[in-house]
Amino acid sequence: MAETQNWVPLGIDTNVPSMARVYDYILGGAHNFAADRQVGSQIEKLVPGLPSVARLNRRFLGRAVNFLMDQGIRQFLDIGSGIPTVANVHEVAQERDPAARVVYVDKDPVAVAHSQLMLSDNKNAAIVQADMRDPETVLSSPEVTRLLRLDEPVGLLMLLMMHWVPDEDGPDKLVAHYRDALPAGSFMVMTHVAKDQIDDTVDQAAAVVNRSRSADQMHMRDHSQVSALFDGFSLVEPGLVGCGEWRPDGPGDVADEASMNMFLYAGVGRKD
Amino acid sequence: MTKPSRRPDAVPPEGAAAVRAREALSRKWSYLLSSVVVVALSRDELDAELGAQLDALCAALHSEPFDPAPFEEVGERLVALGYVNEPGLKRTVDVLGKGLLTLEEFRSSDRHTVRVVGGIGALTCGFTAARARAILDQQESMQRSLLKAAHDAQRDQRQSEAKFEGIASSSTNGILIVGLDGRLAWGNESIGVIIGRAPEPGTRLAELIAPNSIVVFREMMERVLSERGEFEREPMQLVCGDGDFAKVTLTASLLRDDDGKPSHVLVMADDDTELALLQGELRRQSLHDVLTGLPNRQFFTTHLETVLRRADPEFGVTIFHLDLDAFGLVCNSLGARVGEHLLQHVARRLRALMSHEKAMVARFDGDEFGIVVENTSLTPDVATTMATINADLGEPTYVDGHGLAVSVSAGVVHRPSPGVDPVELLRTADLALRQAKRDRRGQWELFHTNEDAAGRRDAALAVVMPGAWEQGDIGVVYRPVRELATGDLAGVEALLHWDLSDRCAALADQSGLILPMGEWLIRIATGQAQWWRQRGELDQQFGVRLTHHQSTDADLVSRVSKVLEETGMPAARLTLTMPVGVLGVADAADNLGTLADMGVRIALDDFGLGPRDLAWLSALPVVSVLVPKDLVHRQDPRSAALIPAVHDLGVNICVDGIETAEQEKWWQEAGADLAIGAHYGSPRDAGEFLRKFSQGRAATR
Numbered sequence: 001m002a003e004t005q006n007w008v009p010l011g012i013d014t015n016v017p018s019m020a021r022v023y024d025y026i027l028g029g030a031h032n033f034a035a036d037r038q039v040g041s042q043i044e045k046l047v048p049g050l051p052s053v054a055r056l057n058r059r060f061l062g063r064a065v066n067f068l069m070d071q072g073i074r075q076f077l078d079i080g081s082g083i084p085t086v087a088n089v090h091e092v093a094q095e096r097d098p099a100a101r102v103v104y105v106d107k108d109p110v111a112v113a114h115s116q117l118m119l120s121d122n123k124n125a126a127i128v129q130a131d132m133r134d135p136e137t138v139l140s141s142p143e144v145t146r147l148l149r150l151d152e153p154v155g156l157l158m159l160l161m162m163h164w165v166p167d168e169d170g171p172d173k174l175v176a177h178y179r180d181a182l183p184a185g186s187f188m189v190m191t192h193v194a195k196d197q198i199d200d201t202v203d204q205a206a207a208v209v210n211r212s213r214s215a216d217q218m219h220m221r222d223h224s225q226v227s228a229l230f231d232g233f234s235l236v237e238p239g240l241v242g243c244g245e246w247r248p249d250g251p252g253d254v255a256d257e258a259s260m261n262m263f264l265y266a267g268v269g270r271k272d
Numbered sequence: 273m274t275k276p277s278r279r280p281d282a283v284p285p286e287g288a289a290a291v292r293a294r295e296a297l298s299r300k301w302s303y304l305l306s307s308v309v310v311v312a313l314s315r316d317e318l319d320a321e322l323g324a325q326l327d328a329l330c331a332a333l334h335s336e337p338f339d340p341a342p343f344e345e346v347g348e349r350l351v352a353l354g355y356v357n358e359p360g361l362k363r364t365v366d367v368l369g370k371g372l373l374t375l376e377e378f379r380s381s382d383r384h385t386v387r388v389v390g391g392i393g394a395l396t397c398g399f400t401a402a403r404a405r406a407i408l409d410q411q412e413s414m415q416r417s418l419l420k421a422a423h424d425a426q427r428d429q430r431q432s433e434a435k436f437e438g439i440a441s442s443s444t445n446g447i448l449i450v451g452l453d454g455r456l457a458w459g460n461e462s463i464g465v466i467i468g469r470a471p472e473p474g475t476r477l478a479e480l481i482a483p484n485s486i487v488v489f490r491e492m493m494e495r496v497l498s499e500r501g502e503f504e505r506e507p508m509q510l511v512c513g514d515g516d517f518a519k520v521t522l523t524a525s526l527l528r529d530d531d532g533k534p535s536h537v538l539v540m541a542d543d544d545t546e547l548a549l550l551q552g553e554l555r556r557q558s559l560h561d562v563l564t565g566l567p568n569r570q571f572f573t574t575h576l577e578t579v580l581r582r583a584d585p586e587f588g589v590t591i592f593h594l595d596l597d598a599f600g601l602v603c604n605s606l607g608a609r610v611g612e613h614l615l616q617h618v619a620r621r622l623r624a625l626m627s628h629e630k631a632m633v634a635r636f637d638g639d640e641f642g643i644v645v646e647n648t649s650l651t652p653d654v655a656t657t658m659a660t661i662n663a664d665l666g667e668p669t670y671v672d673g674h675g676l677a678v679s680v681s682a683g684v685v686h687r688p689s690p691g692v693d694p695v696e697l698l699r700t701a702d703l704a705l706r707q708a709k710r711d712r713r714g715q716w717e718l719f720h721t722n723e724d725a726a727g728r729r730d731a732a733l734a735v736v737m738p739g740a741w742e743q744g745d746i747g748v749v750y751r752p753v754r755e756l757a758t759g760d761l762a763g764v765e766a767l768l769h770w771d772l773s774d775r776c777a778a779l780a781d782q783s784g785l786i787l788p789m790g791e792w793l794i795r796i797a798t799g800q801a802q803w804w805r806q807r808g809e810l811d812q813q814f815g816v817r818l819t820h821h822q823s824t825d826a827d828l829v830s831r832v833s834k835v836l837e838e839t840g841m842p843a844a845r846l847t848l849t850m851p852v853g854v855l856g857v858a859d860a861a862d863n864l865g866t867l868a869d870m871g872v873r874i875a876l877d878d879f880g881l882g883p884r885d886l887a888w889l890s891a892l893p894v895v896s897v898l899v900p901k902d903l904v905h906r907q908d909p910r911s912a913a914l915i916p917a918v919h920d921l922g923v924n925i926c927v928d929g930i931e932t933a934e935q936e937k938w939w940q941e942a943g944a945d946l947a948i949g950a951h952y953g954s955p956r957d958a959g960e961f962l963r964k965f966s967q968g969r970a971a972t973r
Contacts, residue, residue, distance in 0.1 A: 086354035250315035252306030
């Protein structure tokens with residue numbers, strides 16, 4: 001959100017693209033408006049493999065949640081959850097343990113309203129409307145207080161999120177704030193656009209996003225910069241790798257085109 | 273979303289090998305699908321799900337009678353798995369289209385090929401329909417979310433109208449705050465855009481509602497105020513400033529003050545443009561044929577219903593059910609791709625030809641098209657319309673270097689009663705088409721099933737023939753008809769000649785090209801006859817053989833009389849020969865009678881010298897019969913015994929295909945009158961024929 005104190009939730013203006021809805025469009029959904037589809041198709045033209053990237057990110061989310069379930073994690077804080085569609089965190093987690101609790105966080109009021117409508121029957125899942133850059137609001141929200149026990153390990157998910165946070169907003173401090181609120185044994189899962197793995201077309205794609213009326217501006221980071229965000233966490237095997245390379249489990253987990261597997265860095269770290 | 277399920281009607285296959293083959297196929301399906309779709313299933317779950325689906329499909333393929341419904345259901349279930357879009361459908365069609373037929377259990381019978389094709393079509397239909405529903409559901413849920421977001425923002429800031437204005441003014445949806453007295457408290461800019469003017473505060477909201485929507489509106493507001501639901505949503509029309517109406521969906525929801533008491537009503541006017549556009553696109557996709565872009569049969573049927581109701585009762589509507597005559601030939605000989613291009617060409621031409629009429633052109637299945645015309649006083653009659661279509665499509669179009677021309681057969685229903693059921697109407701048109709095809713296309717099925725090399729060669733030739741004709745590669749040649757008794761010239765027969773085939777007329781008959789080409793043959797031959805006659809070089813009876821298709825052509829009489837008029841040829845100098853087998857068709861017998869009345873001499877070809885053949889002679893005005901080559905060569909005394917009976921009816925006998933002096937002598941003794949055949953020289957072009965004739969005449973002097 002911009003630094004001005006304008007409280008108007010931009011997502012309500014359907015003329016302004018929202019990254020949550022653009023992502024849904026690229027994933028193949030129809031939970032979006034014309035402005036979202038316009039930006040989505042512009043980006044897709046520049047990076048034709050983008051649907052694979054979105055899909056791989058979704059597949060990685062599933063593998064990561066399952067991995068965390070294997071580690072005994074039963075509560076999840078998903079920041080930047082977007083439009084809750086197919087194979088979401090609560091679906092994956094509650095499929096294995098209906099008592100698993102999930103709190104989603106998003107700032108897009110339409111995504112939040114949609115999530116509320118979808119989750120209205122699910123007593124173990126809820127959404128908070130908040131900007132992730134305001135960790136206090138997130139962590140003290142009634143939903144987090146009600147569903148998460150912060151003295152037990154939590155799975156913190158930040159997928160396709162941190163590249164919307166510019167360096168001047170202090171992404172490392174932001175992650176540290178969340179990390180410090182969670183007990184040892186918690187995990188952080190992250191995907192992030194990989195600056196050093198991709199070619200110029202992605203810069204152009206980022207430019208499309210940045211030129212659109214969206215409030216979100218993309219900031220790509222290279223391997224060392226993303227690794228630095230895992231400060232205080234020990235990356236589990238295989239470390240910070242291409243999204244398609246993180247413990248692939250089947251044909252759908254990797255893209256046909258090799259470069260798309262490296263488009264995003266993906267990593268899971270355990271708080272020491 | 274959907275969890276894997278074993279379907280109750282999925283019967284497992286017999287035998288371990290068959291089970292393994294199916295498993296391999298379903299795993300391949302799962303593998304290919306998983307890299308393009310987003311589903312909530314793990315790899316094993318997806319394998320299991322698709323295994324169950326495949327079993328259901330196989331059971332359907334084995335079932336008697338075949339029912340494609342399970343295929344449609346599988347298409348629907350694919351959509352329910354999650355985000356499975358067009359790439360997912362494409363992979364499914366690819367893998368199943370090829371894979372099902374390679375399964376041993378379906379390899380034994382051609383019947384299964386047809387079923388697989390039909391089944392995949394049904395699967396695609398099921399998928400498309402379910403996907404359209406899913407998209408609309410998702411869009412609808414987004415509209416609800418948008419409303420909720422606006423509502424929530426307003427509630428959170430309910431004491432600050434200025435702040436609420438901030439949010440509402442940035443929305444493309446019209447937003448109104450209405451007091452409990454029904455008067456407008458506030459409206460955003462977008463509502464002004466929708467209705468063409470900014471509504472004044474204090475205006476009664478009911479004044480913005482079109483008269484035809486007022487009842488719905490009042491009921492909706494009553495429901496809102498009685499707090500029955502979270503919100504109410506109804507499509508209706510608003511009065512625009514310029515007297516027009518704007519179609520919108522109004523969503524109304526109750527706002528409360530701090531004490532929880534109702535204070536205002538929030539009304540959102542969604543001008544539906546986006547949803548309408550999306551719905552339009554989905555409708556277009558599911559109602560149009562992908563190849564040609566024309567409406568499909570389903571759309572056509574729906575449209576027909578509307579058209580029947582609204583048509584001008586004085587002129588009514590006309591329905592054409594068209595079928596390309598040569599499409600099988602094109603596909604068999606030149607391949608499916610050329611066939612597809614031809615269909616696209618025909619679609620474009622039909623649309624262009626009907627562009628002056630209020631008409632819909634649709635593609636049904638394969639090579640069948642439908643047209644419905646809403647007639648006016650200016651609409652040409654059916655015969656003219658069909659002639660226009662056939663004349664246009666008869667112009668060769670060049671596809672991959674092949675000059676292709678087609679003719680169409682049609683079943684036509686003219687001015688049906690407005691109350692008739694569209695499906696019944698289409699069935700009637702279809703029946704009429706089958707009738708037309710049966711009468712005119714006797715040889716067709718034979719050609720289709722002919723898979724040997726010669727058959728394919730014929731098919732290829734028939735298809736390139738229009739181009740060859742246009743380029744002058746097909747010509748007219750002449751050969752003599754001799755008096756058997758004297759050896760004198762009794763007449764001249766004109767034939768089509770093409771270096772590439774000696775079955776030129778037969779091939780043209782199968783492709784439908786014979787209609788224009790046969791008319792051309794008669795025109796050239798009679799023109800030549802007149803030329804020779806006027807120059808005093810040759811004055812003879814000229815004969816042309818008609819094919820099956822030509823003989824039953826409803827326009828035969830007008831074609832012939834047009835040619836006679838143009839060339840000035842006396843009708844009595846022209847002999848037209850019809851195959852005897854066609855006489856059972858009413859049109860052919862009518863043609864024959866009318867031509868005879870005009871003075872044209874009529875002969876019968878393929879005359880078998882049997883009692884049934886004889887019966888025609890007493891019923892029809894025939895002057896001559898041609899005994900076919902095989903009978904001529906057999907020299908059966910029983911044939912010869914019937915010759916006096918033919919003579920008794922006043923009909924003379926011509927033997928076709930005389931090759932030797934011995935054959936000539938035998939038939940001469942049997943009493944035949946005339947002869948044609950290689951024995952009298954091969955067919956020659958006009959110049960050579962005349963030279964040969966003059967030499968012969970000089971020699972006999």
